[in-house]
Amino acid sequence: MNVDRPQDESFDDCEHVLERVYEFLDNEIDAASGDAIRRHLAMCEKCLDQFDVEEAVKSMVHRCCGDEVAPSHLRMKIVTQLTVLRRTL
Numbered sequence: 001m002n003v004d005r006p007q008d009e010s011f012d013d014c015e016h017v018l019e020r021v022y023e024f025l026d027n028e029i030d031a032a033s034g035d036a037i038r039r040h041l042a043m044c045e046k047c048l049d050q051f052d053v054e055e056a057v058k059s060m061v062h063r064c065c066g067d068e069v070a071p072s073h074l075r076m077k078i079v080t081q082l083t084v085l086r087r088t089l
């Protein structure tokens with residue numbers, strides 16, 4: 001099994017996509033990976049269904065603030081990104 005090939009990362013795997021999607025939403029991911037995630041989500045309704053906003057907000061807030069309460073601007077940003085993502089698919 002091949003690991004650590006960041007330039008040629010596979011986003012065919014749903015779990016992998018869902019792991020990285022938080023970075024994607026937080027703009028912490030490189031453009032190529034972001035595109036790959038967007039492409040995967042465009043083809044995979046399962047991922048889009050599984051990826052729920054509340055979970056994303058909680059996870060991101062926990063990662064960046066260590067707090068359970070999402071700052072409203074962060075929450076809005078995530079919800080907006082997800083809405084845009086769903087609409088463009």
Ligand SMILES: [Zn+2]
Binds near residue numbers: 013014015017040046
């Ligand atoms: Zn998927």
